[in-house]
Amino acid sequence: RMEGFGYYTLPMGTEYRGSLWDGMFHGQGELRRPTGGAYRALWDRGLPTQGKYTFTDGLEFEVEKWLYCDGYDRRFYTEISSGFKPPGIAQFTNLDPPKIIPKGCYDCGDGFYNPKTRIVVDYKRKFLRNADDDEHEWILRTCRKAWDLTAEEEPKP
Helix, strand or coil: CCCEEEEEECCCCCEEEEEEECCEEEEEEEEECCCCCEEEEEEECCEEEEEEEECCCCCECCCCCCCCCCCCCCCCHHHHHHCCCCCCCCCCCCCCCCCCCCCCCEECCCCEEECCCCEEECCCCCEEEECCHHHHHHHHHHCEECCCCCCCCCCCC
């Protein structure tokens, strides 16, 4: 079994980098998601004893006192850390500039969704999952579409 420091890639592309003992995560280690973001933790025989998740944009998840997108403050994290854009220039996603959505698809936050095939792929077009009926309905109701026209105007010189 694996022991010492190493790298291990799980079937869905998530990669573990850190200490291993008897084939298990043990000691300091980090799980890195293929779409970005990482969970850095102290592991004990395969189980995390303490850790922190950091999103792709640098936002750190907090179990206590989570203030991001709490209903009162609806700014994206990039707006919180970098400030607002000038009036008349809208920001529709946390990514700036946002990903260009393929024709006929939706941006569901972790990738693109094709309602005809019911498949979600990541932003690099790698398969993530098949959407069930609930996710399909949620995406159609709430997510950005490739054919949406925005109300933003061209910035004035």
